[in-house]
Every structure is written in C-alpha cells, then in structure tokens.
Amino acid sequence: xxxxxxxxxxxxxxxxxxxxxxxxxxxxxxxxxxxxxxxxxxxxxxxxxxxxxxxxxxxxxxxxxxxxxxxxxxxxxxxxxxxxxxxxxxxxxxxxxxxxxxxxxxxxxxxxxxxxxxxxxxxxxxxxxxxxxxxxxxxxxxxxxxxxxxxxxxxxxxxxxxxxxxxxxxxxxxxxxxxxxxxxxxxxxxxxxxxxxxxxxxxxxxxxxxxxxxxxxxxxxxxxxxxxxxxxxxxxxxxxxxxxxxxxxxxxxxxxxxxxxxxxxxxxxxxxxxxxxxxxxxxxxxxxxxxxxxxxxxxxxxxxxxxxxxxx
Amino acid sequence: xxxxxxxxxxxxxxxxxxxxxxxxxxxxxxxxxxxxxxxxxxxxxxxxxxxxxxxxxxxxxxxxxxxxxxxxxxxxxxxxxxxxxxxxxxxxxxxxxxxxxxxxxxxxxxxxxxxxxxxxxxxxxxxxxxxxxxxxxxxxxxxxxxxxxxxxxxxxxxxxxxxxxxxxxxxxxxxxxxxxxxxxxxxxxxxxxxxxxxxxxxxxxxxxxxxxxxxxxxxxxxxxxxxxxxxxxxxxxxxxxxxxxxxxxxxxxxxxxxxxxxxxxxxxxxxxxxxxxxxxxxxxxxxxxxxxxxxxxxxxxxxxxxxxxxxxxxxxxxxxxxxxxxxxxxxxxxxxxxxxxxxxxxxxxxxxxxxxxxxxxxxxxxxxxxxxxxxxxxxxxxxxxxxxxxxxxxxxxxxxxxxxxxxxxxxxxxxxxxxxxxxxxxxxxxxxxxxxxxxxx
Numbered sequence: 199x200x201x202x203x204x205x206x207x208x209x210x211x212x213x214x215x216x217x218x219x220x221x222x223x224x225x226x227x228x229x230x231x232x233x234x235x236x237x238x239x240x241x242x243x244x245x246x247x248x249x250x251x252x253x254x255x256x257x258x259x260x261x262x263x264x265x266x267x268x269x270x271x272x273x274x275x276x277x278x279x280x281x282x283x284x285x286x287x288x289x290x291x292x293x294x295x296x297x298x299x300x301x302x303x304x305x306x307x308x309x310x311x312x313x314x315x316x317x318x319x320x321x322x323x324x325x326x327x328x329x330x331x332x333x334x335x336x337x338x339x340x341x342x343x344x345x346x347x348x349x350x351x352x353x354x355x356x357x358x359x360x361x362x363x364x365x366x367x368x369x370x371x372x373x374x375x376x377x378x379x380x381x382x383x384x385x386x387x388x389x390x391x392x393x394x395x396x397x398x399x400x401x402x403x404x405x406x407x408x409x410x411x412x413x414x415x416x417x418x419x420x421x422x423x424x425x426x427x428x429x430x431x432x433x434x435x436x437x438x439x440x441x442x443x444x445x446x447x448x449x450x451x452x453x454x455x456x457x458x459x460x461x462x463x464x465x466x467x468x469x470x471x472x473x474x475x476x477x478x479x480x481x482x483x484x485x486x487x488x489x490x491x492x493x494x495x496x497x498x499x500x501x502x503x504x505x506x507x508x509x510x
Numbered sequence: 511x512x513x514x515x516x517x518x519x520x521x522x523x524x525x526x527x528x529x530x531x532x533x534x535x536x537x538x539x540x541x542x543x544x545x546x547x548x549x550x551x552x553x554x555x556x557x558x559x560x561x562x563x564x565x566x567x568x569x570x571x572x573x574x575x576x577x578x579x580x581x582x583x584x585x586x587x588x589x590x591x592x593x594x595x596x597x598x599x600x601x602x603x604x605x606x607x608x609x610x611x612x613x614x615x616x617x618x619x620x621x622x623x624x625x626x627x628x629x630x631x632x633x634x635x636x637x638x639x640x641x642x643x644x645x646x647x648x649x650x651x652x653x654x655x656x657x658x659x660x661x662x663x664x665x666x667x668x669x670x671x672x673x674x675x676x677x678x679x680x681x682x683x684x685x686x687x688x689x690x691x692x693x694x695x696x697x698x699x700x701x702x703x704x705x706x707x708x709x710x711x712x713x714x715x716x717x718x719x720x721x722x723x724x725x726x727x728x729x730x731x732x733x734x735x736x737x738x739x740x741x742x743x744x745x746x747x748x749x750x751x752x753x754x755x756x757x758x759x760x761x762x763x764x765x766x767x768x769x770x771x772x773x774x775x776x777x778x779x780x781x782x783x784x785x786x787x788x789x790x791x792x793x794x795x796x797x798x799x800x801x802x803x804x805x806x807x808x809x810x811x812x813x814x815x816x817x818x819x820x821x822x823x824x825x826x827x828x829x830x831x832x833x834x835x836x837x838x839x840x841x842x843x844x845x846x847x848x849x850x851x852x853x854x855x856x857x858x859x860x861x862x863x864x865x866x867x868x869x870x871x872x873x874x875x876x877x878x879x880x881x882x883x884x885x886x887x888x889x890x891x892x893x894x895x896x897x898x899x900x901x902x903x904x905x906x907x908x909x910x911x912x913x914x915x916x917x918x919x920x921x922x923x924x925x926x927x928x929x930x931x932x933x934x935x936x937x938x939x940x941x942x943x944x945x946x947x948x949x950x951x
Contacts, residue, residue, distance in 0.1 A: 258605045258627045334780075341782055342772035343791065363715060363774025363935075451717060452774050453932040468598050470921035471623065 244484070251477040261474065268478040278479065280454060281462040284369070288458055289437040291373045292380075296433055300381050301426070304388020305418055318389070325382040333446035336375045337362075340447075365455035368448045372456060375443055380436070384429045391425035392418065427498045434494065435487045459483055552581030553850040555611035555858070557843070558603070560596050561588040565667065568871040572862035582854035584612070604629055604846070611849035612858065617655035617663050617842045618917045624844075625657050631845040633661045636856055646864035650910045651880035654839035663842025664859045668799070668877025669904050671837035672722045675801055676794045677787065678818035680707070688820035692730070692759070695823050699768045702793045711792035712769040713778025717927040718915060720934050722796050723763070725836040725914055727756035730825040734834060734909040741917050748947040752829075757933055757940035759825075764934055774935055781808055788812040796822070798837050802896055803876050819899060835903060836911040840880045873897065880904075925950045 251268055255261035272278055307318040324332065339346045342359030351359040361367035395418060403413045441460045444450060450457035450465070457465070460483065467476035559569055566588050573584045587610070589596050597620065603609050604624055615621050624630050637644040644652070647665050655663035676688050684705065689695035702709040713719045728736050732752025739747040763769065770792075776782040784801065786792040788809035795801060805813035824832035843863065845855045862868055864881050872879045876892050878900045891897035904910065915923045929946045932938035938946070 256623055257601050258623055258629065337777065337780065340775065341777075342775040343782065343786055347775065358770070358772040360772035360775045363772055363776075365937075448715075449717060451715070451928060451931055452935050453937050454928050457928075465924050468601070469924045471601070472921060 247477045247480055250474055251481055253474045255473040256471040257473055264474070268474045271475060272478050272482065277454065277457075278459070278462060278482075281457050281459045284456065285438060285458040285460075288369065288372060288376075288440065289434055291369075292376050292437050293430065293433050295373060295377050296381055296384060297426070297430065299377065300384035300429065301388050301422070303381065303385040305392045305414070305422075307385060307389045308392035318385075321385060322382045324379050325386075327379075329379065329442040330446060332375065332379050333443050336371070336378075337447055340371060362448060363452055365452055368452060368456045372440070372443060372447060375447065376437070376440060379443075380433070384433065387425055387429050388422065391422050395421040423498075427494060431491045431494050435491050438483055438487050438490070459486075552583060553854065555582055555584045555849065555851060555855055556587050557584050557858075558587050558589055558600065558610040558613040560614055561590045564875040565877075568868065568875060569666075571871055572865070572868045573858075575865075575867065576858050576862050580854060580857070582851040584854075584858055607848075609846045609848050611851070611855050612843050612845055614666060615663065615842050615844055616838060616912075616916045617840075618657065618912050619919060619923075620916050621662060621842075621844055622657055622919070625660075625662055629847055630662045631847055631849075631852055631856070633664065633845070633856070633859075636860070637661055640860065643860055643864065646882055648880045648882055648904065650904065650907060651839040654910050654912055655842045663844045664863050665840045665880040666843045666863065667841040667879070668872060669838075669840050669880050669900060670798045670800060671835040671839075671900065671904060671907075671910065672726065672796060672798050672822070673801075673837075673900070673903075674794060674796055674820045674822050675787070676818055676820060677790060677792075677816045679816040680790055680793050681818075688818075689823040691823050692727075692825045696762070696766065698793070699763065699766050703767050707790075708770040708786065708792040709768045709794060710763075711776070711783040711787040711795040712773040713776050713783035714769070714773040714931065714934060715775055715777040715782070716779055717931050718913075719778050719783065719797070720930050721914060721927065722798075722836070723760055724753075724756055724930060725911065726796070726822045727759050727825065728752050729834055729836055729909075729911055730822065730830040730832070731755050731759075731828040733828075733830040734911055737911055737914065737917070740914075743919075746948070748944050753944060754940045757943055760933060761936065761940065764936065769934075774931070784808060790816075799878070799896075799900055802893055806876070806892070813893075819896065821903065831908045833903075833907050834909045834911070835907045836913070838913055838916065839904075839910050878904075922947075922950055 250261060252263055252265060253261035254264045254267070303321060307314055307321070340362045342348055342351070342361070342363070345359070347356065347359040347361050351357060351361060354361075356364070356367060362371050399417045399421070400413060403417050408416065439460055440458060441464065444456055444458055444461050445464070448456045450461045459479065463476050463479040463483065466472050466479060557569070557573065559566060566586065570586050573586050577583045589599055596614075600610075600613060600615070603613075609629065621630060648669075651665055651669060652661070655661065655665070674688065681687065684701070686698060686701065687694075689698055699709040725737075732750060732755075736747075736750045736752045739750065776786065778784070778797075781804070783792075783795065783797075784804050785808075787795040788805060802813065802817070805817055821832070821835075824830075843859055845852060845859070849855050869879050869881050869884055870887065870890065873884070873887055873891050876897070878888070878891070878897045885898070885901065888894055888897040888901060911917075915926060918926065925947065929938060929943050933940065933943050
C-alpha cells in the first residue's frame, strides 16, 4: 500500500508513452452503483434523520415540526452530557487497552513459525462470534453466585462477585468484553502491516548493533505508523457506536452509570418514543465521529499519505 | 417488569437489531408484512403475538376453530423474541400503513399512544350490546385494560399478579411461617440472615424486578389511589408520603441484607435469581406468577417439592387493603381501526377468547384464564393448587394495579427503573428519587 503512489506514477508514465492514457481510465459510470447504494442506504436516511430532528414524533401518525426545540433541549440535557462523558471514558479506556495489546500480538503473529499460525488462529476466534453471543457468554461468566465472578471476584476487589452490579465494575466489564471481542481484528491489521516491513531494514539495524527492543522501537513502530492511525480511527469511531454489548451486559445500569450515548439515543427512540430527540442525538453522534476521525487523520500526518519508505 | 411475563425463556438480544432497523423501515413506509389483500371473498387478518411455544399452540387452536366457519381468515404471526423487541416491532407496524389486524399487548400504557392516534377499535359498544360476552370475563381484569374509560382489549391469557414465593421445606426446617405483616417480614429477614441464608432472591441487574417491591409497598401503605394519581399525571403525585415511606422501607431491607449484597449483578431473565431460589440459597422470591412455570421448566423437583406461595404482607397502619394485588392482570388482544375486516376480527375475539376449548387449553399450559366461573376446571392445571390460589386471589382483590412500567407513559419508564435501581444501590435517597421523578417531562 505504501509503495502504491510511485508504482502508479510509473505505470501512468509508461501508459502516456504508449498514448493509451485515456483508454485505460475507467469512466465515471462505474462508480454509479456504489454511489446509488451509498445514497440510498446512508445518504437518504441521514437526510431523513436530519429532517426528523426538527420535529416532534412518537413513531405514530405524522411528525409535527417544532423548530429548534430538540436542539435546545440537547444543550440543556444533563443526562446527555453524562452519557457523553461515559462514552468518552469508554472510548479512551478501550483505545488505551486495545492498541498495545493488538500491536504486540500483531507484530508477534507476523513471524512465520508454525506454532504461531496455530496460536494466531486461536486468538482470532472471537472475531467469528456475534456480539450478542459474546455478551451473553460473558454475562454468564459474570454471574455473582454461579459464574466465575463468584470464584475470582475477591482477587480484584469484589469479594461478593458484584462486579457487573457496581458502577466501576460494570464499566470495566464493558471495556474487557469489547477488548476481547475486537483485539483480534486489530491484531490482524497489525500482522498484515508488520509483514510488509522490508527485511532489509532489520538487516541494517542488526548491522548497526540494534537489539530486538530497539529494532521494534526504531524500525517496526515507525513503519506501522499508518496502520496505527487506521486502527485507532476504527477503534475510536467504533467505540462511539458500541451498543449491543452494553444493552445485554448492563442495560445502561446500574443506575445510569454505563448509559453511553448510543444507548441514550436508543432509549429516547424506542423506550421514550421521542424520535425527534433521538434524531438529534444521532446527528450529534455522526458529527462527533466525523470530527474525531478528521482530527486523528489531520494531526497524525495520515492525510499526506507520506510513505513510510521515505529515504530508503 | 410487565414486558417480561413470557420471557422466562432466554433473553435474546434481537432487541437491539430490531431497534436499529426500525427507523429505516418506518422511513420507507413499507414496514409490517402486509398481506391483508382479499382472498376468495374473505380477507386474511394478521394476529401478532409473542413467540411462546405453549401459548402459540393454544392461540393457533382458537384461530383454526374460527377459520372453519369464517369467510375472512385469521393468520397467527408469532414475533420473537422478548417483550422489548416485540414492542419495538409493534410500534413500527402500528405506524405503518399495514398494521396488524389483531395484536397481543399489555393494556394500559402499552397501547395508550395507539388509542390517542385513533389506531384502536373501541370495543365498549360491542361488549355492552352483548352482556353475556362481557360477563364471561373477570370484571377487575377486563377493567384493568380500560383506557380513558373505554375498553380496547379482550383478555387473551392467564392472570399474572405478583406473589410472594417461599421455600416451604426451608421454612419448615427452620420453624418459620410466611410473613403476615411487614414487621414479620423484617424479622424473617434478620432470622435468615443470621442463618447465612439470603432472605430474598432479587434479579436487580434487569431492573424491573426491583419495581415489584415499590409497587407492593406503596399499595399497602397508601392504597391504589397513590399510583392512580401518578398514572393520571397529577402534579406532585410522586411526593405522596406513601412513596417516600415505601422507598425508606426498601432501603431498610437493603441495609438489613434482605437481598444479599450482589443482587445488582444477578439477572432474572437468564435465571440468576430463580437459581438462587431453587438451590435454597435464598428463602423467598417476590415475582410474577410466571415464576412457577419458570421453576417447572428449569428446576422440576424444586417446583414440585419446595415451592410455595403467600400474599404480600400487610403494612401495619397502612391504608391499603391487604387483599389488593399488583402485577399484570393479563395480556390482551386489541383490534386496529385500519384492519381489513374489523367485524371479522371482533367476531374472532367474541367467539374464541372465552370459549370452553380455549379456556381448557390455557389451563393445561398452567395459565389461570381471566374468565368467570372456571373454578371447576382448574383441577386440570399442571399445578392445580397454585391455579386455584391465583384465581381466588384475583377474584377477591379489591384492586389490581398494573405494573407501573406498563401503566405509565413511555418516557417515564426508563427514569423510573434507573432511579429506583439507584435507591436500591443507595446512590440516591428516597427524596432524590421523588424529585428526579417529578422533573421527568
């Protein structure tokens, strides 16, 4: 991927020499199906939600326009602010836990011995399971009387196994479950990227007398820069939409201590039947996700698509 | 809690997925499998019900019987999986141009919006013109389905009051009796605590089981009018002293260890609380009648040998009648105004819902139908003693308060459950609960 630009340029230059530049370029009509699908299933719903956000609608009959009421309410709603705070904590925590784990596992799994291949496929198992199945399995493990929580709770400060029923414990459980579920995916990304790092860099580092740790710090990590950005964007934006895990594990409780923003949106729409207000929260989520990914891309230098092979 | 009468089966997570796809469906206006076109003179009517193998068989029996003699045919459409997913789907269906013709519901708050938007047929005139039909149901149960004084639902299932279950073997071993007063109950709590047995099982993780305690304690202390005022949306209704008293009683119970210490991690729907109770680790369990079928399904020998039941104790000096009950009177069938053939739909309810065959089939599944004059038939129940007990309990009850989360406007439900959970975990005081509930608009 990293070498794509020069290769493409060279190819284009060769094509120009032969005078077939124009013919080789696909017409705009080829993107039509994709644009249509995107418009129908992403663009149109987004527009409809935006329209709904200016209405009061309980899901029955016709929505009535109420101007900026929902937006004003959003700014004053302390429970939304709470949800936003919980979402932020969850996002930061799960990024901080998942990234090092996935990075180390991925780099390790990029080696080629046979036992690694076997172990890797074991690590990747959670990737195959549905979120609901994962959450239900963990819920059973976390049962304070008959699950593992009863046996091991007191090692981590929950002598009565009341992990998922305490505000801190519940949040920690969600981080653990989400990590367990998504680390394999990110490991896969890092594994693929680590395999792309040219051997010659390591050979040169060895000649210069760098040990394994220094090689990791000064060769592997910089080479994985773009992958780290990609994986972080996926994690951070993804964590804004965590939903099923929370719904099944804690239902937003105890109290409201794990009611993250998507949960709050769901409750507004399908428990309170305030579709207009839920639309406002949904749009806030869209804005937040977009802003977050733009920020990361901008400040990490990812947008410039600077090759990691520069100076080679 | 009201949404869960059938969900003794495993809680499935389809709720989330159903919820997410709903707005798209609603936006396109094509939701709800609309198959109500004309067929051979008659129409095909859809009857939406919750998936429940035993119940669906009984409902299908009634439909087969009706279809034999009717031009318009009724078709059963069981919808998975738990209460929440069903209500979401129903909402989308009712908002679409093709709503179900007949559908299962919990009465009161669960259908009030549909009534307000003119989506439901007022069955009152039909009931009054056919008094025999009206009188075939228990009045308190039929009335519990009323909205603004009008009838929109016909009882479809058994009655589901909340009952104090106890482990009779454990009680006998320890020389104890079920509590007659709240003070007795506190003594029992202290007694079992001293024996290292958890006094009550409570599935606090699911939140709605907590509500049963508040409902009964408010009922016993202040009588049914306290909640009637809340349900009617009267200003300051949450400030009734009975609410604060009941919440303080709850805190007292928590402090005494009535529910153990980890009840907030215990679920009901995946049998956490039921298992504690069945294993003898908890002595009592406050739960809806469906707890019996739950125990019969999962812990047969416990259900046969140890499971017993008592009314909720009276609160000394309380205004409430000790015979009053709370819970879910029953489930109802309602008819949409947009139905392809309203008359056929009503005929179906008239002909089948109190018919002998239907009642017999319900009793065989362990249900106690809300139909008048069936004492003689209850012997056919798999738990005849329990069936008779429930039937008499409801018959002599001066009031039957519907589960609050079903009776209240939808936007009150989530704050009610989460604020109450905060009282149980001592994150909120009774006064904070009251002011939080007063501020919900």
